[in-house]
Amino acid sequence: MTVCVFIVFPVLVAAGLVFLVWSCASVSSGVWTKTVCNNLEPGKTVLTFDDGPDPSATPRILDILKENNVHAYFFVTGDRAVRYPELIRRMVLEGHTVGNHTFHHSPLFPLSGVPCMVAELQACDSAVSSALEGADVPSGVLPGARKEDHPAAKSGQKLFRPPFGVTNPDVARALVKTGHTAVGWDIRSYDTIMIKDGMSPEKAGKAVRKCVRRILRRMHPGAVVLLHDRLEYSPMLLRELMDGLRKGEWKLA
């Protein structure tokens, strides 16, 4: 009995806590909600950009994608979609997919409760829809999903990227209520950690090359790469990455 109380019980509690933290923090755990982490477009490398649009970086990123004839997924925040609707329109008109990344991108989102989460998701959807109002959007393009490419989108589901990759039972319930499918990643670039705004161009160049080498080492068919389109050097990173992907003859979406 004593052994049970002093050894087995604490071990079980610790194991339970470790499991809980892992299942919520790991975007690929799939414990609380099914999260698409690869083969978003079967066999092709998909580039995803979070936290935009940004008035400086996003237009340059869109230019590079256009030059390379590559389609990407942008998980935008609602507050930025309200401020820069012309960039949302440009994304969709140029064939990219726009997904939901909540309205405010609050770190407290996973703890905010289902009603608040639903409001955040719906506010972001509305911001994207308003940005597209009156735009000459090609028929069949859904705000939040490129219909022809993704099975979830075909069934009318919209795509959502959880801020910081955190999911839990409340997030899962909010996604069911709002008709969203969670999209994760299987290659994290760590761009926001390795490349800082305000770095000198030389330092940034080194950091960008290191970041790209890290991504390319992990590359595989059907990879989903997590990037951001809000950093000063995000366009430099994309150019370098595009070169590496071309050299490796990776098939891009």
Ligand SMILES: [Zn+2]
């Ligand atoms: Zn984010």
